[in-house]
Amino acid sequence: xxxxxxxxxxxxGTATALALHKxxxxxxxxxxxxxxxxxxxxxxxxASNGMRAVAQLGASDAVTxxxxxxxxxxxxxxxxxxxxxxxxxxxxxxxxxxxxLRRGELNAALQAEAVxxxxxxxxxxxxxxxxxxxxxxxxxxxxxxxxxxxxxxxADGLNSAVRRSVAPDTRPVYAGQCVFYGYTRSAPVTEGxxxxxxIRNGSGTFGYAVSPDRETYWFARVAGPAVPAExxxxxxPSRWRAQLLELLGKDDTPAAEIxxxxxxxxxxTNATELPPGARWRSGRTLLIGxxxxxxxxxxxxxASMALEDAVILAKSLRxxxxxxxxxxxxxxxxxxxxxxxxxxxxxxxxxARNPARTGQAPSSQRPGDDTLVAQLAWDTDMRAVSGGAx
Numbered sequence: 119x120x121x122x123x124x125x126x127x128x129x130x131g132t133a134t135a136l137a138l139h140k141x142x143x144x145x146x147x148x149x150x151x152x153x154x155x156x157x158x159x160x161x162x163x164x165a166s167n168g169m170r171a172v173a174q175l176g177a178s179d180a181v182t183x184x185x186x187x188x189x190x191x192x193x194x195x196x197x198x199x200x201x202x203x204x205x206x207x208x209x210x211x212x213x214x215x216x217x218x219l220r221r222g223e224l225n226a227a228l229q230a231e232a233v234x235x236x237x238x239x240x241x242x243x244x245x246x247x248x249x250x251x252x253x254x255x256x257x258x259x260x261x262x263x264x265x266x267x268x269x270x271x272x273a274d275g276l277n278s279a280v281r282r283s284v285a286p287d288t289r290p291v292y293a294g295q296c297v298f299y300g301y302t303r304s305a306p307v308t309e310g311x312x313x314x315x316x317i318r319n320g321s322g323t324f325g326y327a328v329s330p331d332r333e334t335y336w337f338a339r340v341a342g343p344a345v346p347a348e349x350x351x352x353x354x355p356s357r358w359r360a361q362l363l364e365l366l367g368k369d370d371t372p373a374a375e376i377x378x379x380x381x382x383x384x385x386x387t388n389a390t391e392l393p394p395g396a397r398w399r400s401g402r403t404l405l406i407g408x409x410x411x412x413x414x415x416x417x418x419x420x421a422s423m424a425l426e427d428a429v430i431l432a433k434s435l436r437x438x439x440x441x442x443x444x445x446x447x448x449x450x451x452x453x454x455x456x457x458x459x460x461x462x463x464x465x466x467x468x469x470a471r472n473p474a475r476t477g478q479a480p481s482s483q484r485p486g487d488d489t490l491v492a493q494l495a496w497d498t499d500m501r502a503v504s505g506g507a508x
Contacts, residue, residue, distance in 0.1 A: 119144045120435075123257050123267035125245050125280050127151070129221075130407025130424035131273030132228040135237050136175045137432030140496075145237060148257065148265060150244040150274070160221045160299065160385065161335050163188060163314070166207030166214045167490060168422025171429045174496045178213045180231045185219025186329050187212070190313040196369040198317075206314065218314070218327050218335060224421070245274065248283040250401040269441055270403045271431070273424075276390060278409035285397040285405075293389040293414035294468040295322060295339045298358055304379040305334040307372055317371045323416075324366060324373040336376050338362055339416065341469060344388045355384040389414035389467050394457045399445050406431060411456040416466035419459050427452060429494050437500045451493060451504050 120143045124131045127149030138145040164172070164181070172181050189209045193202040208214040232239055244260040248270060255270040272280025276290050307328060309315070317324040326336040340362075359382055366374040377384075392412045398405045407424035431448050438444040492503035 120269065121267040122146075123148065123255070123265045123270045125257060125270065125272050126274035126278075126407075126409070127229060127239060127241070128225055128273065128275060128407075129228065129421050130275075130409070130427060131271070132225070132232050132239075133171070133175060133177075133425050133428035134271055134273055134406060134431060135232050135239075136177060136228070136235070137428045138435070139232075139235055139237050140176065141432050141436045143432075143435070146265060146267075147232065147237065147239045148243040148245070148259065149239065149241050152242045160387075161219060161301075161337075162221050162224070162421050163418050164217045164219070164224075164425070165419060165422045166216060167494075168419075168425045169207075169214045169217060170491070170494055171422070171425035173213050174429045174494050175425075177228065177231050180227045181217065181219075181224065182213065184223045184227055185217045186311060186327075188216040188218050188312060188314050188327060192309075192313055192315045194315060194317045194371055196317075196319055196371065198369075198371040203313075216314075218329075221421075245279040248280060248403060250283075250403060255402040268402065269435075272403060272405040272409045273407050275408045276392075276412045278405065280403065281405055281409055284400045284403055288392060288396040290390040290392055290412060292344045293391045293416075293464050295341050295389040295414065295416070296343075296345050296386060297337060297339050297389055297415060298362055298384055298386045299335075299337040300377070300380040300384045301333055301335055302376060302380040303333050305336075305372070305376045306379065307334060307376065315372075317369070317373050319366075319369055321365055324371070326372075326376055334376055334379075336373075336380070338366070338373070338377075339389065339467065340365065341467075345386050350386065350388070353386065355382045355386075358386050359384045389416070391460055391464050394460060398449055398453075402441060404431070404445050404448070411453075411460055413456075413460040413463040414467040415463070417459055417463040419463070423456050423459060426455075426490070426494065429496075430500065433493075433496070433498075433500045447500055447504060451500070455490070 122143050122145045124147045127147045135145045135147045191206050195201050206216045247258045249256040257265045311328050311330045314327045322340040324338045362377045398410045406427040434444045434448040
């Protein structure tokens with residue numbers, strides 16, 4: 119049986135373990151954090167494509183037990199008037215509806231599902247180095263332990279330790295926006311749950327959604343200099359809140375009132391991305407998720423792309439017995455799609471007026487809905503639905 123070592127127990131790594139286990143591989147996940155609390159304060163949306171991947175993993179029950187569905191998007195102008203409303207994703211299928219949830223809860227749910235299925239998940243194992251040989255690959259950890267497998271999957275996020283051995287010169291770059299987010303139960307909003315409200319102004323974008331128990335989840339993407347690393351290490355929530363109130367108070371929208379109703383527990387990060395064309399693999403090691411193709415959060419596709427990665431990688435390894443051939447098939451299927459998303463998301467963050475047209479990849483390089491559905495369908499052979507990949 120093929121032994122696979124997965125580095126990273128976040129969304130990408132745990133989902134990949136679920137997919138590989140479903141194929142029948144012997145997989146072990148190594149997570150640097152001592153528990154499931156990574157990014158516990160942040161929230162995200164899973165789009166219909168991400169929820170489709172979850173369904174192929176057989177994990178829909180675990181994921182739909184947390185968070186809440188989003189069925190439509192509203193767009194408000196700077197005066198607070200609704201100028202557009204449209205359905206989001208595949209609203210007719212409850213398992214494929216967009217879902218808003220906390221990242222930490224999603225991590226915990228996927229990890230619990232992995233443990234339930236008997237997948238080994240080892241916390242507190244921080245990677246130090248990767249040693250590749252012709253027939254196996256070895257991971258060495260800070261606690262002195264060692265893990266050896268036939269393949270190693272680096273799913274350890276934006277600041278990937280595995281990437282140092284695969285693409286040591288590749289570094290994340292700032293994508294032009296700071297991202298702030300928070301929660302409040304005291305926001306003066308009257309609309310019900312089930313939709314995402316977006317407000318755009320000259321400096322960025324504000325969005326919010328109301329949970330069934332009337333908690334408002336909100337975020338603000340603000341153009342300008344990056345938040346200094348030392349400030350992120352020692353958060354300044356009261357100053358961030360004041361900065362947002364000054365910016366958002368210029369418009370007659372609910373945004374400033376939502377932030378004002380939030381306590382000083384405002385969180386912040388910088389929108390970052392990895393440059394296109396970076397190496398994803400070396401020998402028996404492959405990068406996936408943010409470790410390979412991190413994008414700014416403007417399109418809201420980061421977690422969904424990671425879930426797609428998990429399914430398509432497992433199917434590629436199932437359908438092509440040679441690891442190098444399987445990795446090649448996987449990369450040929452994934453790179454055009456994820457790098458297109460990175461480009462579009464980065465253009466939105468940097469203020470491009472028509473990001474879907476500026477620098478748009480040819481349609482043959484961007485798998486459409488039908489191709490993606492076929493690639494994710496568990497029973498289809500990846501060699502038959504590779505979208506032209508060799």
